[in-house]
Amino acid sequence: MIGSPARSRRAYVNAKVLAPMQGLDCEGGILVEDGWILAVGKAVTRESVGATSTVIDCKGRLLIPGLVDMRVFTGEPGSEYRETLASASEAAAAGGVTTMIVMPNTKPVIDDAAIVDYVLRRARDTAKVRVAPMAAVTKGIAGEQMAEIGLLKRAGAVAVTDAVRAVTNANIFRRALTYARDFDMLVVGHAEEPSLSGGVMNAGEMASRLGLAGIPAMSEVIMLERDLRLVEMTGARYHVAQVSSALSLDVIRRAKDKGLPVTCGVSIHHLVLNETDIGAYRTFFKLTPPLRSEDDRRALVAAVADGTIDVIVSSHDPQSDDTKRLPFGEAAFGAVGLETMLSSALTLSANENISLSRLVEALSQRPSSILGLEQGRLQAGAPADFTVVDPHMSWKVEDASLRSRSKNSPYEHRTLEGRAVETVVAGRSVYEYAP
Numbered sequence: 001m002i003g004s005p006a007r008s009r010r011a012y013v014n015a016k017v018l019a020p021m022q023g024l025d026c027e028g029g030i031l032v033e034d035g036w037i038l039a040v041g042k043a044v045t046r047e048s049v050g051a052t053s054t055v056i057d058c059k060g061r062l063l064i065p066g067l068v069d070m071r072v073f074t075g076e077p078g079s080e081y082r083e084t085l086a087s088a089s090e091a092a093a094a095g096g097v098t099t100m101i102v103m104p105n106t107k108p109v110i111d112d113a114a115i116v117d118y119v120l121r122r123a124r125d126t127a128k129v130r131v132a133p134m135a136a137v138t139k140g141i142a143g144e145q146m147a148e149i150g151l152l153k154r155a156g157a158v159a160v161t162d163a164v165r166a167v168t169n170a171n172i173f174r175r176a177l178t179y180a181r182d183f184d185m186l187v188v189g190h191a192e193e194p195s196l197s198g199g200v201m202n203a204g205e206m207a208s209r210l211g212l213a214g215i216p217a218m219s220e221v222i223m224l225e226r227d228l229r230l231v232e233m234t235g236a237r238y239h240v241a242q243v244s245s246a247l248s249l250d251v252i253r254r255a256k257d258k259g260l261p262v263t264c265g266v267s268i269h270h271l272v273l274n275e276t277d278i279g280a281y282r283t284f285f286k287l288t289p290p291l292r293s294e295d296d297r298r299a300l301v302a303a304v305a306d307g308t309i310d311v312i313v314s315s316h317d318p319q320s321d322d323t324k325r326l327p328f329g330e331a332a333f334g335a336v337g338l339e340t341m342l343s344s345a346l347t348l349s350a351n352e353n354i355s356l357s358r359l360v361e362a363l364s365q366r367p368s369s370i371l372g373l374e375q376g377r378l379q380a381g382a383p384a385d386f387t388v389v390d391p392h393m394s395w396k397v398e399d400a401s402l403r404s405r406s407k408n409s410p411y412e413h414r415t416l417e418g419r420a421v422e423t424v425v426a427g428r429s430v431y432e433y434a435p
Contacts (some may be wrong), residue, residue: 009033010427011049012388015058017041019065019378020357021365030063032384035426040378058388061421062356065364065376066098066129066385067342070188070265071241071313073163073334075405076122077115078107083318083405085119089127090403091316091338093431096387096420099130099368099375100316100338104141105163111136111147113155120156128430129423130375130385134159134188137176143167149179158371161188161241164288164333166223168194170230177236186371188239191224191248192289200329202275202290210281212328215290217245224248228255231262239370240264242315244289246299253308263370264308266300267315268341271348273297273410283324283331284410287315304362305354310370312362314341318406336404340411346391346418356391384427391418393433 013029017040029044030037031053046055069092075082085102092100102119104110110119110133123131135157139145149160160180166189167173180187196219201207203214224240228251231238243249243264255262269287274297278285285291303309317334324331337344345363349356368376375385396415399407423431 009053010056011044011053012056012058012063013044013046013049015061015063015388017063017378018357018360019365020361022377022379024378025357029058030378030386032427035384037378037380037382037384039380062389062391064360064387064389065378066387066423066425067096067363068099068101068367068371068373068376069097069314069316069338069341070101070311070367070371071103071267071315072100072338073103073105073317075318076106077118081405082320084126085123085131086126087403087405088316088338089129089131091336092129093423094403094420095339096342096389096423097129097338098385098387098423098425099132099373101158101371102131102133103163104134104136104161109136109140110134110157111139111141113148113151116152116155116157129425132156132158134161136160137162137167137187138172141165143169143172146172146176146179149176149185150183153183153185158373159186159188159239162190164190166190166192166194170226173227174230174234177230177234177238181234181236186237186239188241189227191220191227191240191243193219193222196222200286201278202292204275204293206275206278210278217247217292217296220245220289221247221251224251228260228262231260232258235261237261242267242270242289242313243300243309244270244292245296249299249303249308256308263310265311265313266304266309267313268337268344269315269335269410270297271301271304271312272344277410281328283326283328284335284408284412286328286331286333287335288333301348301352301354305358310362311367312341312345312359314338318404319408320406324408335408335410336402336406338404339402340397340409340416342389342420343416343418344411347416350417384424386424387420388422389418390421393417393419393421395419
C-alpha cells in the first residue's frame with residue numbers, strides 16, 4: 001500500500017528540525033523527491049526551494065525522523081479479528097510511526113521463510129507504513145528446536161525472537177546465539193523465568209492488597225543474567241525486548257561496561273504508568289512484563305535519559321473485549337500503544353528529566369541503527385520518512401477515535417498533550433490530522 005514513492009518535489013519549511021544523530025537541532029526544513037531526502041536543515045526555506053517544489057508550511061512545529069517501533073504485535077496471520085497489518089499501520093501512521101517491526105507469535109508462527117515472505121507481501125499490499133517482521137528463534141515458539149536463522153534472514157526477517165516467551169533450554173539458546181552471530185542476526189530476548197512468573201501483576205504490597213498473584217522482578221533478572229552469560233560465551237548481538245525493573249538495569253549496565261554487544265528496550269507504558277494504575281482491577285493495565293513500582297518507573301526514566309536503555313517501544317498488543325473485559329486474573333495480557341506512544345513520550349519531556357532529543361533518538365534513530373535499517377535518519381540520500389509533530393496539541397483518547405481494531409488502551413478517556421499532525425513515508429503523506 002506504500003506503493004511507489006511520490007514523484008513530485010516537496011518542501012516542508014518553517015519547522016524545528018530535530019535529528020540528534022545527524023546533529024540537527026535548528027529552524028529549517030526538508031526537501032524530498034521520489035521518496036528520498038534531497039536536503040535537510042537550515043538551508044531549506046521557502047525562498048531556497050523556488051517554484052519547482054510544492055511547499056508545506058510547518059508553522060514552527062517539530063519535524064523529526066519517523067518513529068521505528070521495534071515491538072508490535074498484530075493478529076495477522078491467523079487472528080485478524082484482533083488486528084490486521086492494515087489496521088495496525090493506520091494506528092501507526094496516526095502515531096507518527098513510519099516503520100513497525102512485527103512479532104512472530106502469529107498463527108502460523110513466523111518460523112519459516114515462506115511465512116516471512118507472506119508477511120512482507122501482505123504489508124506491501126495493505127499497509128500504509130513500512131513493515132518488517134522478526135522471526136521465531138525456535139520452531140513454533142516451542143523452545144525445543146531451533147529455527148533456520150540463515151534462511152529467515154535471507155527471506156527478510158530483521159531479527160529473531162520468541163516474542164513473549166524465553167527460550168528456557170540454555171543449550172538451544174546458546175546454539176541459536178552462535179548461529180545468529182555467524183549470520184549477523186540480532187537476537188531479541190524476553191527476560192522472564194517462567195517458573196517464577198505464574199502471577200498477573202507485580203509482586204508486592206499492591207498485589208497483596210488486591211489479592212492477586214504477583215510476578216517478582218527477580219524473574220526478569222534471573223533470565224537476563226543467564227542470557228547475558230550466554231552472550232558473553234558466544235559474542236552474538238543481543239537485545240532485551242523490554243526491561244521493567246531497577247534490578248534489571250544494574251545487570252544491563254554491567255554487561256555494557258564489559259563491552260558486550262547488548263542493547264535493551266522499554267515500553268512506553270512502563271515509563272509513564274506504575275502498578276497503582278491498576279486501581280480497581282483495570283485489565284487494560286495488565287501487561288507483560290507487569291507494571292512495577294513507582295521507584296522502578298523512575299529508575300527506567302533515568303535509564304532512558306542516561307542511555308542505559310537504548311529504545312522505547314509501544315509494545316502494541318491488541319486484545320479483544322472477549323479476552324480483556326474479564327476478571328483481572330483471567331484477562332489476557334497486553335495493551336495497544338501505537339497511536340499513543342509519541343504523545344505519552346512527549347509527557348516525559350515535559351514532566352521528567354529527559355531531553356526531547358534523547359526521546360527522538362530512542363524512538364526512531366537508535367532502533368533503526370540496532371536493526372541496520374535505512375530509515376530513522378534525516379540526511380540527504382536517506383528515505384523520506386519523517387513526522388511533523390505539534391507538541392502542544394491536546395487530544396482525548398477515546399475508543400471511537402482509535403484506529404486499532406482492538407481498543408484496549410490504558411489511556412482511554414485521558415487527555416494527552418502533543419501528537420503527530422502529518423506522517424510521511426517514502427515521500428508520501430500517509431496521515432494528516434483532521435480535527
